[in-house]
Amino acid sequence: MATVASADAVGGVRGAVDAHLAAGYFHAYSVVGLVAVVGVLFVAVAFAAGHLLRPVAPTREKMLTYECGVDPVGEGWAQTQIRYYVYSFLYVIFAVDAIYLFPWATVFAAPGFGGTTLVEMFVFIGFLAVGLLYAWKKGVLEWT
Amino acid sequence: MNGTLDVILRLVAVLVVFLVLPLVVGQTEHKVMAHMQGRLGPMYAGGFHGWAQLVADGVKFAQKEDVVPAGADRRIFQLAPAVSLLPYLLVLIAIPVGPNGFVGQAIDAGLFFVLAVMGVGVLGSLMAGWASANKFSLLGALRTAAQLMAYELPMLLAAGSVAMAAGTVSLPGIVQAFHWWWIPWQIVGGLVFFTAGLAELQRPPFDMPVADSEIIFGAYTEYTGLRFALFLLAEYAGIVVLCALTTVLFLGGWHGPLSGSLGWLWTLVKTALLAFVVIWLRVSYPRLREDQLQKLAWTVLIPLALAQIALTGIVKVVIS
Incomplete structure (x- = not known):
């Protein structure tokens, strides 16, 4: 009976700690949200003030796309060959890999891990390096 | 009630810092460039040392007509200018200035948050380039995106190395854990981070996306007046944020003599020195070619960052 009660008490404490953590978490990000609101207000005020301050005198020539100073030829939304397409995939793969680094980075040196995590790290770096070498070999990283 | 007041004060402080520090960097850039390159223009307005140049620029931007080309979206x-500006305001709140909770708002996953939000600014340039309906702007925007893709990775890896060293991703926690010997230990990561950050900000020598001799002014070609000024402000806010982050991650933030009472000053001084270096690089290095820029990221910076991670891991496990 006594053990059950103490387990309850521990559960209660943990619940309280969790609730506290969660409250801190939501508080932190609600402040971030407020900063975003302040930012949007700042931009809105700036645009409104600019609207009041500046002259408006559009002419047909002024509304032309400036481009390089010469009257534009054809469409601005031209179809261009995006040569980076292959390597944007490369980026996505690497970036997703890199994300896994952060949670691991906070615990890898904790007591009891030691050598194991080091081996893991070299496996991780090895994968990235082999991937990079492969892309290099395939000519993805050549542009001239 | 006290809590509300506290939050309001923090919000106001962040907004003030966001509006003042980038302008200080801008003014410094005028003067430093004028001295280093013998430029006469920025030393004229207002008499003494051209002190009024920034004011004159502000007045000019505010009263210029806001032209949106007929063909634009x-x-x-x-x-677009708002999208490229606001991420830097958001990042500022998470940067620790001094010890004992002198920070806009401590965020547990601060490092993660900061890196994620900083990437959003590039969307602004992409939007600007696409919406301008201008071939050169589109090229500039695509270059911006490509540059982000190339340099985000070494930046992430270098930041990850610091997180490994500190064993936390909270920014105040990282500075708390700092020791002086981290500087030689993390120096490669620091250089990679700073270089990659410069490239993300499109500062010379990585200013391919706005290379004026090739693509006019990249994604910002069609902008005038206030909206153009906001893009400029975003660039300078970006310098402040990058230098402050480099300070916090690699130079020990508030650590220094008398850090108990003058910690905030150390953060500011280190940030200012780095900002000076950013300006200095602009006047002394020629622009890289687009392919050289990509090559530098993938074949130099990423391998260096990976090597730094290996070094950090080994040292950390050996000493703990």
Whole structure:
């Protein structure tokens, strides 16, 4: 009976700690949200003030796309060959890999891990390096 | 009630810092460039040392007509400057200035948050380039995106190395854990981080996306007046944020003599020195070619960052 009660008490404490953590978490990000609101207000005020301050005198020539100073030829939304397409995939793969680094980075040196995590790290770096070498070999990283 | 007041004060402080520090960097850039390159223009307005140049620029931007080209995608075109500016405001709140909770708002996953939000600014340039309906702007925007893709990765890896060293991703926690010997230990990561950050900000020598001799002014070609000024402000806010982050992650933030009472000053001084270096690089290095820029990221910076991670891991496990 006594053990059950103490387990309850521990559960209660943990619940309280969790609730506290969660409250801190939501508080932190609600402040971030407020900063975003302040930012949007700042931009809105700036645009409104600019609207009041500046002259408006559009002419047909002024509304032309400036481009390089010469009257534009054809469409601005031209179809261009995006040569980076292959390597944007490369980026996505690497970036997703890199994300896994952060949670691991906070615990890898904790007591009891030691050598194991080091081996893991070299496996991780090895994968990235082999991937990079492969892309290099395939000519993805050549542009001239 | 006290809590509310506290939050309001923090919000106001962040906004003030966001509006003042980038302008200070801008003014410094005028003067430093004028001295280093013998430029006369920035030393003229207002008499003494051209002190009024920034004011004159502000007045000019505020009263210029806001031209949206007839062919442009109007809404996107108008919103783009805000999208490229606001991420830097959001990042500022998470940067620790001094010890004992002198920070806009401590965020547990601060490092993660900061890196994620900083990437959003590039969307603004992409929107601007696409919405302008201008071939050169589109090229500039695509270059911006490519540059982000190339340099985000070494930046992430270098930041990850610091997180490994500190064993936390909270920014105040990282500075708390700092020791002086981290500087030689993390120096490669620091250089990679700073270089990659410069490239993300499109500062010379990585200013391919706005290379004026090739693509006019990249994604910002069609912008005038206030909206153009906001893009410029975003660039300078970016310098402040990058230098402050480099300070916090690699130079020990508030650590220094008398850090108990003058910690905030150390953070500011280190940030200012780095900002000076950013300006210095602009006047002394020629622009890289687009392919050289990509090559530098993938074949130099990423391998260096990976090597730094290996070094950090080994040292950390050995000493703990």
